[in-house]
Amino acid sequence: MHLLRDVAPSDLPGLKRLAEVLNTVNLPNDEEALQSIIDKSVRSFGGRIRDPLQREYLFVLEETRTGRLVGTSMVIAQHGTFEAPHVFFEVSQRQSYSSTIERHFQHTVLSIAYHYEGPTEIGGLVVDPELRGQNKPGKQLSYVRFLFIGMHRPWFRDHVLAELLPPLLPDGRSLLWETLGKKFTGLSYMEADRLSRQNKEFIKELFPQSDIYATLFPERVQKVIGRVGPNTEGVKKMLERIGFRYMERIDPFDGGPHFEARTSDVSLIRSLRRCKVLDEDLLREDDHECVLVAAEHKDPNNRFRAVKSPARVEGDQICLPGWARDLLGVSAGDKVASIPFE
Numbered sequence: 001m002h003l004l005r006d007v008a009p010s011d012l013p014g015l016k017r018l019a020e021v022l023n024t025v026n027l028p029n030d031e032e033a034l035q036s037i038i039d040k041s042v043r044s045f046g047g048r049i050r051d052p053l054q055r056e057y058l059f060v061l062e063e064t065r066t067g068r069l070v071g072t073s074m075v076i077a078q079h080g081t082f083e084a085p086h087v088f089f090e091v092s093q094r095q096s097y098s099s100t101i102e103r104h105f106q107h108t109v110l111s112i113a114y115h116y117e118g119p120t121e122i123g124g125l126v127v128d129p130e131l132r133g134q135n136k137p138g139k140q141l142s143y144v145r146f147l148f149i150g151m152h153r154p155w156f157r158d159h160v161l162a163e164l165l166p167p168l169l170p171d172g173r174s175l176l177w178e179t180l181g182k183k184f185t186g187l188s189y190m191e192a193d194r195l196s197r198q199n200k201e202f203i204k205e206l207f208p209q210s211d212i213y214a215t216l217f218p219e220r221v222q223k224v225i226g227r228v229g230p231n232t233e234g235v236k237k238m239l240e241r242i243g244f245r246y247m248e249r250i251d252p253f254d255g256g257p258h259f260e261a262r263t264s265d266v267s268l269i270r271s272l273r274r275c276k277v278l279d280e281d282l283l284r285e286d287d288h289e290c291v292l293v294a295a296e297h298k299d300p301n302n303r304f305r306a307v308k309s310p311a312r313v314e315g316d317q318i319c320l321p322g323w324a325r326d327l328l329g330v331s332a333g334d335k336v337a338s339i340p341f342e
């Protein structure tokens with residue numbers, strides 16, 4: 001069984017273990033960085049960061065039997081501020097034609113751009129590779145972000161952004177970075193990625209300000225622009241299904257595509273229901289559709305809990321199995337929110 005909850009200060013060792021096995025840019029294998037993500041999340045869930053747009057929430061998926069953390073996901077209320085703009089490449093197509101030699105070309109052009117009042121961002125999705133498949137942990141971690149945004153819609157922006165991971169080389173390097181970013185910064189992809197989490201000044205100062213013709217890159221480098229890696233293909237499909245689309249914008253480092261949706265158009269957020277828990281155990285669990293259902297608490301070390309569970313929704317009442325009520329820490333009459341889990 002799995003429980004989704006807000007990250008707690010005591011989760012540092014569990015997160016470190018995950019970061020070590022995964023070594024992905026989504027969850028930095030760096031104790032200081034992890035500690036600061038945890039601190040910020042704890043203060044965000046606790047409402048101790050006054051301005052909701054400055055909050056950043058980290059969700060963890062816990063295997064209830066062992067207490068082991070098996071995945072994470074994040075919501076950043078606003079990605080792109082005056083202090084730390086959201087930076088990306090705009091991808092456009094430019095045509096040229098010469099009548100003298102009757103040649104027609106279409107070039108892909110990259111132009112650096114900044115957003116200072118950026119969208120809400122969903123990210124940080126990682127799943128222990130040993131676990132993929134069972135009980136759909138990736139989908140749970142992904143969906144919980146929409147459930148949370150729906151529960152607290154005024155805290156978030158009108159657009160939601162997902163920056164997807166491109167195909168990387170087996171050693172974790174990025175082909176686009178090797179061809180472009182590295183030559184303008186002298187940093188490795190990992191170094192630049194780590195630095196960009198704290199300070200993006202170097203991008204603004206060192207990246208080319210003028211348009212870049214991707215035509216100048218080797219074919220295999222052009223191919224990664226706006227593409228996702230094999231492990232991200234499923235996430236991309238899921239996002240498209242719930243209302244996201246490619247914005248013709250990419251990560252300036254690795255070329256990973258930016259997908260976006262209007263918050264009010266995301267189907268999962270639209271289908272959020274608020275219900276009261278019924279004083280009755282759900283019987284014949286297999287006969288019922290699954291939902292992702294969440295409850296919130298006053299406990300400063302555990303503000304938020306969610307589980308995937310079969311449920312029967314009747315108007316504004318919901319009937320849950322006993323085990324789900326236990327995991328959520330709710331009893332009859334308590335308020336919960338749910339979205340369909342298909």
Ligand SMILES: NC(=[NH2+])NCCC[C@H](N)C(=O)O
Binds near residue numbers: 085163196253
């Ligand atoms: N892979 C990266 N770290 N890319 C650079 C940062 C890009 C990101 N959109 C930001 O503004 O923070």
